[in-house]
Amino acid sequence: MIPGVTLRPLRVGDMGWIVHRQALLYEREYGWGVRFEALVARVAADFMQHFDAQYEQAWVAERGGELVGAVFLAKVNERTAKLRMLYVEPSTRGLGLGRHLVQTCIAGARARGYQTMTLWTNAVLTAARAIYVAEGFTLVHSEVHELFGPQQVGETWELVL
Numbered sequence: 458m459i460p461g462v463t464l465r466p467l468r469v470g471d472m473g474w475i476v477h478r479q480a481l482l483y484e485r486e487y488g489w490g491v492r493f494e495a496l497v498a499r500v501a502a503d504f505m506q507h508f509d510a511q512y513e514q515a516w517v518a519e520r521g522g523e524l525v526g527a528v529f530l531a532k533v534n535e536r537t538a539k540l541r542m543l544y545v546e547p548s549t550r551g552l553g554l555g556r557h558l559v560q561t562c563i564a565g566a567r568a569r570g571y572q573t574m575t576l577w578t579n580a581v582l583t584a585a586r587a588i589y590v591a592e593g594f595t596l597v598h599s600e601v602h603e604l605f606g607p608q609q610v611g612e613t614w615e616l617v618l
Contacts, residue, residue, distance in 0.1 A: 459518075459552050462525065464561060467515035472501045475517075475527050479544055487581055493605030500541060504529055512538070514565050518545075518554055525549045528558040530565045533575065538566040538618075540576040543585055556588050563592060567618050574618055580610035589614050 480494035504515070509532055518526035526549060529541040540562050545555045566574050578585055580599065594614040602611045 459520075459549070459554050459557060462518050462520045462549065462552075462554060462557075464516045464518055464558075467517055467527075471515075471517050471524065471527070472505060474524055475542065475544060476501050478524075478546065479542070482547065488607050490606045496605055497542065504531055504541065512569055512571075514562075516558060516561050516565075518549070518558065520549060526554050526558055528562045530562050530569075535570075536572045538569070538571040538574045540566075540574055543576075550584070555585060556591070559588050559592055563616065563618070571618055574616045576614050578612050578614065580612055586612075589616075592616065 476494065476497050479497050480489075480491075483489045483493055504513070512530075512532035512535075514530045516528050517524055524546075526543075526545040528543045531539045531541050533539050540559065543555065543558060543562075545558070563574060574594075576589065576594070578589070580586070594616045596612055597615050598613040599610050602609055604611070
């Protein structure tokens with residue numbers, strides 16, 4: 458655990474903040490524009506509209522009453538979970554919060570009986586990729602895309618639980 462940081466379930470208003478912060482920061486850091494924001498908003502809306510408490514969970518990280526990160530466990534099917542929307546505020550990067558969120562999500566998937574966890578990311582997100590490697594994920598597919606602006610390499614990773 459990170460001193461002063463607590464994890465809690467998603468509350469009303471959190472999802473809008475998460476979409477907002479990811480859109481602003483990833484635009485600033487990587488040049489991803491409104492198409493990225495639209496993608497994140499679609500993922501968020503889908504998660505909330507089809508939420509299944511038996512199989513899914515969201516963890517929001519707070520420090521001093523401020524939201525500083527989040528991760529989502531989404532159901533693909535009864536055997537496969539998907540790690541979604543991992544996010545850490547710049548003020549808490551480097552403290553191990555990203556790893557803690559990923560580990561919490563993996564533990565949540567195991568507790569729900571999933572056999573495999575998958576995720577989709579972009580090669581430019583090197584800190585997140587390092588966490589995935591350290592936690593045992595394996596890169597299974599990559600392809601160039603322009604889904605939200607500048608050309609990127611999208612990657613699919615899997616972890617056998």
